[in-house]
Amino acid sequence: MLGSYKTASVDQPKGAITDLATDIVDVMRGYKTMQERAEDDLRPIVERLHTLHSHHASALFRVLETYGGEPDKAGSIMGVVHSVVATARDWTGSLDTSALPQILAGEKQVINSYSAAIDNLKDAPRLRGILEDQRAVLRAHIAALEQ
Template sequence: MADTINIPPADTVIDAVETVATDVTDVITGYEVMADRAEDGLKPVVTRLLVLHQSHAATLADSVKALGGQSEDAGSVMGLVHTAVATARDWFDGLDRSAISVIVDGEKRLIESYSDALSRVEGHDEITRLLASQRGDLEAQVIALAR
């Protein structure tokens, strides 16, 4: 008897990808503020992460559309929180290399979002590969930032 492959329902896959896309958009919102305010030592890090997340967001949006979903992601209230945190940190502490720990924490939360989505799309090989690849990109950035 052949093994049965359980492919999750399309709406589950779409929801999982949309959730990650929202989280990525929220992070982008915070990095956009940071990019404008970051001091020279932090600016290359923020710019690199911003470009990476923008690329991921575009790919996720394309995937949602290909799956039959609507890609109209404007983020969530967490985007406003990221903006407020970046702005407050700039006002009180400045956005210098000391902000790396905050960036790493945010990236780790995003990695958790990818892990959650991966558990929901197990069996959908294409989306699993996409999410695993993007999560791997983030894990590499966290490792690089920890050095």
């Protein structure tokens, strides 16, 4: 589960953004592997999600820098896990649209990461607004994929 290995930060805005950005980078790492290995029916979906997360991560990195943080663009061990899972699915010949339910489950975990960050930013309405906007865009992408 994304974000479950995190601890609360004393510096709430910086900590909340750092945790969320790490989760997004981790998901992007899995999508990067999928872009290289996915079947033609899955590749455009993965590319769209990777691009969306890339834009969101870039915006979060800029915000993090304004709070004096340094973005960790490498992510965490979960990024390696996502990449390994994508590789294993490729080896078994199932890196196609049959992977969509797992992708959607992962995206819903990212939504949970957004919600956790938003909940920790009660005293930062501008920052909450940025995260709420990003979460809404991601929710729209998920809804489109669920149809």
